Amino acid sequence: MTVRDYDSRMKDKASKKYGTFSYLPPMDAAGIRRQVDYMIQQGWNCAIEHVEADRAGDDYWYMWKLPLFGERDVDAIMNELTSCREANPANLIRIVGYDNRRQTQGQSMVVYHGA
Numbered sequence: 001m002t003v004r005d006y007d008s009r010m011k012d013k014a015s016k017k018y019g020t021f022s023y024l025p026p027m028d029a030a031g032i033r034r035q036v037d038y039m040i041q042q043g044w045n046c047a048i049e050h051v052e053a054d055r056a057g058d059d060y061w062y063m064w065k066l067p068l069f070g071e072r073d074v075d076a077i078m079n080e081l082t083s084c085r086e087a088n089p090a091n092l093i094r095i096v097g098y099d100n101r102r103q104t105q106g107q108s109m110v111v112y113h114g115a
Helices: 029-041 074-087
Strands: 045-051 092-099 104-112
Touching: 029 045, 029 074, 029 092, 029 104, 045 074, 074 092, 074 104
Parallel strands: none
Antiparallel strands: 045 092, 092 104
């Protein structure tokens, strides 16, 4: 019996899919801003997480600072996303909206795919 090794599409950066909006064209800053505003309008608390691309499938990502409990300013959250991206330019960065009522994530999406 011969085992054949096939090239993984994971080597092709364009074929990687990381969640909710992965199948759509990349979002610009205005699109990300609208999604952050939606999370705030739902009353969710935002958190920013990041991880190296080769660990993207892991369950645990690094949290950027602390969750932004009670933060309702879209600009403040966008500034934190920018700070995380500047500090971790090669990492995937996602924003998570935590729903306190349901005790779960209301929304989670990768917003930057790294260099």
